[in-house]
Amino acid sequence: MDKRPDHPVHEEELHALLDGRLDAGERADIERRLAQDPQASATLQAWQRQRDALRSLHGDVLTEPVPASLLAAAGQVQHTRQQLQQWWRWGGVAAGVALAFGLGWFTHGQVQVSAGSQLARQQPAREFVHQAALAHAVYAPEVRHPVEVSSAQEEHLVQWLSKRLGRPLKLPRLSEQGYELVGGRLLPGDEGARAQFMYQNARGERVTLYLGSTPGGVGVPGVSTEFRYSAEGPVPGFYWVDEGFAYALSGALTRPQLLQLAQAVHHQL
Amino acid sequence: MNRQPLIAHIPALRRYARALTGDAWACDDLVQDTLERACAKWRLWLAGSDLRAWLFTIMHNLYVSQIRHRMRQGDLASPLDLAELDQEPAAPVSSTDSAIDLQRCLLRLPEEQRVVLLLVTLEDLSYAEVAKITGVPLGTVMSRLSRARSRLQELMDASASKPARGTAAAESAVPPLRRLK
Numbered sequence: 001m002d003k004r005p006d007h008p009v010h011e012e013e014l015h016a017l018l019d020g021r022l023d024a025g026e027r028a029d030i031e032r033r034l035a036q037d038p039q040a041s042a043t044l045q046a047w048q049r050q051r052d053a054l055r056s057l058h059g060d061v062l063t064e065p066v067p068a069s070l071l072a073a074a075g076q077v078q079h080t081r082q083q084l085q086q087w088w089r090w091g092g093v094a095a096g097v098a099l100a101f102g103l104g105w106f107t108h109g110q111v112q113v114s115a116g117s118q119l120a121r122q123q124p125a126r127e128f129v130h131q132a133a134l135a136h137a138v139y140a141p142e143v144r145h146p147v148e149v150s151s152a153q154e155e156h157l158v159q160w161l162s163k164r165l166g167r168p169l170k171l172p173r174l175s176e177q178g179y180e181l182v183g184g185r186l187l188p189g190d191e192g193a194r195a196q197f198m199y200q201n202a203r204g205e206r207v208t209l210y211l212g213s214t215p216g217g218v219g220v221p222g223v224s225t226e227f228r229y230s231a232e233g234p235v236p237g238f239y240w241v242d243e244g245f246a247y248a249l250s251g252a253l254t255r256p257q258l259l260q261l262a263q264a265v266h267h268q269l
Numbered sequence: 270m271n272r273q274p275l276i277a278h279i280p281a282l283r284r285y286a287r288a289l290t291g292d293a294w295a296c297d298d299l300v301q302d303t304l305e306r307a308c309a310k311w312r313l314w315l316a317g318s319d320l321r322a323w324l325f326t327i328m329h330n331l332y333v334s335q336i337r338h339r340m341r342q343g344d345l346a347s348p349l350d351l352a353e354l355d356q357e358p359a360a361p362v363s364s365t366d367s368a369i370d371l372q373r374c375l376l377r378l379p380e381e382q383r384v385v386l387l388l389v390t391l392e393d394l395s396y397a398e399v400a401k402i403t404g405v406p407l408g409t410v411m412s413r414l415s416r417a418r419s420r421l422q423e424l425m426d427a428s429a430s431k432p433a434r435g436t437a438a439a440e441s442a443v444p445p446l447r448r449l450k
Contacts, residue, residue: 015414019389021396047418050425053371054288054390061284066276067297070283073304074276077311164301193305 009033009040018047068148068185069164075188125239125246126232127190132210132248133233135187135196140206140235140251147183147198157184161195165212167245172209172268174199177261179207189213207251207258209265214246227262229255238262242269275307278324281392285325288387289332291376299335303328325392326402329384336380374424382417385410 013030016022022030034041139146149157154171162169164186171181179199187194187210194212225241237250238258247269249262282303286296306327375383381403388399396414400407 011415012411015411015418019396020393046422050418050421051390053367054375054387057368057371057375058284058287061287062280066279066283070279070297070300070304071276073301073308074279077275077304077308 007033009037011043014040014044014047018044018051072186072188072193076193124190125228126230128210128212128246129228129230129237129239129248130233131187131189131194132196132208132239133230133235133237133250135210136206136208136237136250137234139185139196139198140208146206148185150183151181153183154181161186164193165195166192169195169211170269171197172265174207174261174264177264178202179261182206205251205253207249207253207261210248210250212246214241214244227259227266229259240266242266274320275324278321279304281321282324282328285387285391286328286332288372288375288391289383291372299328299332302331306331319398321392322394322398322402325388325394329402332384370428371425374421374428377424378417378420382413382420385413386417386421389414 009030017027017030034044149160151157158169158171161184174180178201180201182198182200184195184197187196189212191213194210197209197211198206199209200206224243228239230237230239233250235250235252236255236258237248239246239248240262241247247262247265249258249265251258251261253261279300282300283296286299286303287293290296290299303324307324310327375387378386384403385399388394388402389396394402396407396410400410403410405413
C-alpha cells in the first residue's frame with residue numbers, strides 16, 4: 001500500500017475498505033487520505049448505503065422458517081452422506097455394489113445367489129413400506145398443514161412433484177371410492193425424492209399414496225410386482241412396484257378396503 | 270458429521286438466490302436444485318473443506334446453466350437501459366417500495382455483475398473465494414464488482430429522481446474515480 005501523504009484513493013482500495021478486507025493500519029491510511037478527497041468520500045458513502053440496502057433487502061428470508069421441501073432435500077443429502085460412510089465402513093463402494101447384485105454370484109452355488117439377492121430386495125422394500133406408514137402417521141392427523149400443495153393447485157402439484165421425482169406423475173382419482181384429493185408433499189427417501197398424495201373421504205378419514213424410485217436399486221424399468229400387504233408399521237398398507245417405481249397405499253382401514261383402493265390406483269397409473 | 274451444518278446454510282442460500290432471481294418461486298427452485306445436486310455429487314465434496322463455498326459454487330453453476338438455457342430459448346429480457354426507466358410507473362416512496370425498487374435495479378445489472386456484487390455483499394466472501402466460485406480470474410471479479418457498484422448506483426439514482434425525467438442519470442451519478450484496471 002502506498003504511504004505517500006497525498007496519494008489519491010484508488011477505487012480498489014474503496015472496495016476493500018467497504019468489504020472489510022483491510023487491516024487496521026491500511027484502514028487508517030485510507031481514511032486519512034479520504035479526508036482530503038471529497039469525491040472518493042462521496043463514492044464510498046454512496047456504496048456504503050448501497051451495501052446496507054442490499055444486506056437488508058431480503059433479510060427476512062434469513063429468519064423465516066425453511067420450507068419443508070428444502071429440509072427434505074437437505075435430509076436427502078444427509079442420508080447419502082451416511083450411506084457413503086457406511087459403504088466405507090464395509091470396505092468401499094465395491095462391497096455395496098456386490099451386495100446389491102447378490103453376494104454369491106461370483107462364489108458358489110444357486111442357494112447363496114437367491115439368499116443374497118432376496119436380502120437385497122426385501123430389506124429396502126420393507127423400509128419403503130415402513131417409511132410410507134410413518135409418513136402417513138405424521139401427516140394424516142395434521143389439521144392445518146396436512147399437505148404442502150393443496151388440491152386447489154393440482155396442476156402445479158403434479159408438475160412440481162414430477163420434476164422432483166424425475167418422472168412424469170399421474171394423479172390417481174379415488175372419487176368413485178369416496179375419496180377426494182387433499183394435496184401432496186415432497187419427502188426424502190433412500191433413493192431420492194418421494195411424493196405423498198393425500199385423500200380424504202366425507203367422514204374425514206384419510207389415506208395416503210406414497211411413491212418413489214424402486215428401493216434398493218434392484219428395480220429396473222419393466223420390473224413389476226404383485227400387491228403385498230403390510231401391517232408392521234403404524235398403519236397398514238399395500239405395496240407394489242410398477243415399471244420400476246414403488247407405491248405404497250396406507251390408511252387405517254381394513255385389508256379389503258385398502259386392497260380395493262390400491263387396485264383403483266394401480267388401474268389408473 | 271451431522272446435517273446441522275448443511276441446514277444452517279439454507280437461509281443464506283435462499284437469500285442470495287432470492288436477490289439473484291428476484292422471484293420467491295425461482296429462488297426456492299434454485300435452492301432445491303442445489304441441494305439435490307449436492308446430494309448427487311456428495312462424494313466430490315472434500316470433508317473438511319468449506320461447505321458454504323462448495324454449495325455456492327454448485328448454485329452458481331446451476332444458475333449459469335439456467336441462464337444459458339433461457340437465452341437459447343430467447344425468453345430472457347435484455348437488461349433495460351436507463352432511458353427506459355422513464356416509461357415505468359412513478360418512483361415509489363415507502364420502504365417496501367424502495368426494496369422493490371432496489372430489486373428491480375439489481376435485476377437490470379448484467380447477470381455476471383449481479384453475481385459478484387451479491388456474493389461479496391451478502392456473503393462477505395473474499396474476492397479470491399468469489400473468483401473460485403464463479404470460475405473467473407481475480408482481476409475479473411474486481412472489475413465486475415466495480416462496474417456493478419457504479420452501475421447500480423446510477424440505476425438507483427435515476428430511479429429515485431425519476432420525476433426529473435431523463436436528466437437524472439447523467440447529473441446525479443457519482444463521478445467515476447480513477448481505476449487501476
